[in-house]
Amino acid sequence: MQEFDFDDLHPDTLAIRAGTTRSEFGEHSDAMYLTSSFCVGSAEEASLKFTNQIPGFIYSRFTNPTVSAFEARLAALEGGERAIATASGMAAILALGMAHLKAGDHVVASSGLFGATIQLFNAYFMKFGVEVSYASPTDPAAWQAAAKPNTRLFFLETPSNPLTDVADIAAIADIAHANGALLAVDNCFCTPILQQPLKLGADLVVHSATKYLDGQGRVLGGAVVGSKELIEPVYLFLRTAGPSLSPFNAWVILKGMETLPIRMRAHCENALKLAQWLESRPEIERVYYPGLPSHPQHALAQKQQHGGGGIVSFEVKGGREAAWALVDRVQLLSRTANLGDVRSTITHPASTTHGRVSPEARAAAGIREGLIRISVGLENIDDLIADLARGLA
Numbered sequence: 001m002q003e004f005d006f007d008d009l010h011p012d013t014l015a016i017r018a019g020t021t022r023s024e025f026g027e028h029s030d031a032m033y034l035t036s037s038f039c040v041g042s043a044e045e046a047s048l049k050f051t052n053q054i055p056g057f058i059y060s061r062f063t064n065p066t067v068s069a070f071e072a073r074l075a076a077l078e079g080g081e082r083a084i085a086t087a088s089g090m091a092a093i094l095a096l097g098m099a100h101l102k103a104g105d106h107v108v109a110s111s112g113l114f115g116a117t118i119q120l121f122n123a124y125f126m127k128f129g130v131e132v133s134y135a136s137p138t139d140p141a142a143w144q145a146a147a148k149p150n151t152r153l154f155f156l157e158t159p160s161n162p163l164t165d166v167a168d169i170a171a172i173a174d175i176a177h178a179n180g181a182l183l184a185v186d187n188c189f190c191t192p193i194l195q196q197p198l199k200l201g202a203d204l205v206v207h208s209a210t211k212y213l214d215g216q217g218r219v220l221g222g223a224v225v226g227s228k229e230l231i232e233p234v235y236l237f238l239r240t241a242g243p244s245l246s247p248f249n250a251w252v253i254l255k256g257m258e259t260l261p262i263r264m265r266a267h268c269e270n271a272l273k274l275a276q277w278l279e280s281r282p283e284i285e286r287v288y289y290p291g292l293p294s295h296p297q298h299a300l301a302q303k304q305q306h307g308g309g310g311i312v313s314f315e316v317k318g319g320r321e322a323a324w325a326l327v328d329r330v331q332l333l334s335r336t337a338n339l340g341d342v343r344s345t346i347t348h349p350a351s352t353t354h355g356r357v358s359p360e361a362r363a364a365a366g367i368r369e370g371l372i373r374i375s376v377g378l379e380n381i382d383d384l385i386a387d388l389a390r391g392l393a
């Protein structure tokens, strides 16, 4: 049972303490409940639990104590009433759509979304009669212009992947509500440590827990966070359809979250130093990092976020050839598309994360051939700079 009232505690404390429940053994660190189902004491108890008349665990597709602990910890950090865990970040976005959209509805989505999210909207949501239009994350007026009488959802990612465009969450939330729509924010890049969209007016937050929440590149996971009313239909979809989080993955992510606040501060510090160094290099055309004064939404990022985050993107002079040469020459940075890891990673978005997106959609999203994305990890910054200097030489 939870022993404290968590309302007045700081994020550093919530990341370690919120959601912890103890069994009769009094284990100090969260136990892992690797079980697919749960026993009951009587036929009557089974009936009461299955019909929701009494609370309790039934089957791990519905709920599991380790998964519930992760959900409670994330909800506390985001300032939401309830979180629901999913098998991955994409499963969270799918579950959100299945719960809150129907054929004939319209979605306004940011033009700077994660590649698989665009693919999910265009190849699948549209197949089931949901219409999707795109608006620039940096132009709130474009969201108003894109809204229609049947608009049900605004979907936003900020900072965007990979260009780190910063969207004004409060302004876009107001426009969503004025049009009778919900605003969902993918908070994967900032995590609740750097940004709390619900407090800025968003209705729902989605996460890829695969990234910073785990933080060590081990498991996949995701979540949707919001009010009890908006999360219940997401839970009912998961319970029925099954893209639920495994208790093992929930336990790994729970352990990762204990160091989330301290890791996020360190990611921000390293990323800012790297962005400043890149900006001073003649081989680099342009650096995208919200913590730099040269970033077009620097002032907004300073107001809305507690730090620039751990993702730095930049354009090397010389297009794809120069970008691929850099990717091939680094020795320390990992050549992988994953992000949010303690290990720094380097990616060429145009040919990987956004490789399945059509060239027109890619151009519209501003993903150019010379673009490189770095997820800045927690290695010593001088070693990272030396590796990139070698790559650029």
Ligand SMILES: *Cc1c(COP(=O)(O)O)cnc(C)c1O
Binding pocket: 088, 089, 090, 091, 114, 116, 117, 157, 161, 186, 188, 189, 207, 208, 209, 210, 211, 220, 221, 222
């Ligand atoms: C990785 C990512 C996702 C998808 O998450 P998975 O856990 O890989 O399914 C969604 N949004 C953003 C911003 C991401 O970086």
